[in-house]
Amino acid sequence: MTRAAPPQISLSLARHGLDLDATLTSGQSFCWNRHADGRWRGWIDGRPCLVWQHGEVLRAVGSELTHEAVARYFGLDLPMRDIFASFPADPWLERARDFAPGLRILRQDPWETLCNFICSSLKQIVQIAQINASLRRALGEPLDPPNLYAFPTAPRLARATEAQLRECRLGFRARHLFVAARQVIQGEVSLEKIETMPTEEARETLLRLQGVGEKVANCVLLFAYGRLEAFPIDVWVERVLRQLYFKGSKRVKLARMADFSRTHFGPYGGYAQQFLFHWVRKDPRALVLANAAAAKKPVEKPGEVEGQA
């Protein structure tokens, strides 16, 4: 049986701007593979698709894929002008933003995003992508184009044995994922209800899940629920914050850095965080500059606020 080829979706990026490569390699999504011709094979709202960019045009093909779904996924409805305008006058942040100004925060499926970040602890980004692919192959529903598998649903993961999960190289994260899946299917946490909750309540709800701490909760809030104030602090962000805003002081505690980040970077702090994260990971000069900043002068007075207001 033959199907009509799905229509090609085309979106103008003239107003909004987008750097597809930077966005898809910035450690927020783990289901995209870049072809040699520059096209990206991946998933939007659980539907397989192909996406590519020619300058100020974004194109996508995939069955049952809509213009609105693609625009929403890439956050093309966000007020980027306001977001940039809300940033503080901060030379470091400006540098990070200028490194990849087309970096955008995605709006991904909450369940898959939750799973990805439960699996993310003490893993490198490439390994998280490998785990995502393994889970699809081992437990996901096979789709029409062969060798293509949907991400396993919560019931499917809860029905799996912990041994099956460990075969996906999850290690100690297998139990976390297994328990979290049960919590979701038993209604202990409703991923749908989180959608309309105030961010703080949404965060508290996510924290009830096994394997979800502050960092993972903030990643899910930011990369799936569009809560742009959520500010995940992983080892990279912690390092760059410490070096740039606390002069390398090892004694500053994480809670204080989170507090500083919220007030300093403002209502779209999550976006600032993503620019900083991508910058320190991808720009070799970032580490040099950050180290130089940290070497300037260690703090003397522990009570003082180091980061410039």
Added chain:
DNA sequence: ACCCAGGACTGAT
């Protein structure tokens, strides 16, 4: 061999 990775959980202070 050694250190690190988009951390969270547990049990002892």
Added chain:
DNA sequence: ATCAGTCATGGG
């Protein structure tokens, strides 16, 4: 409330 130990696994 804070804090070190521990948890698998693969890359560099």
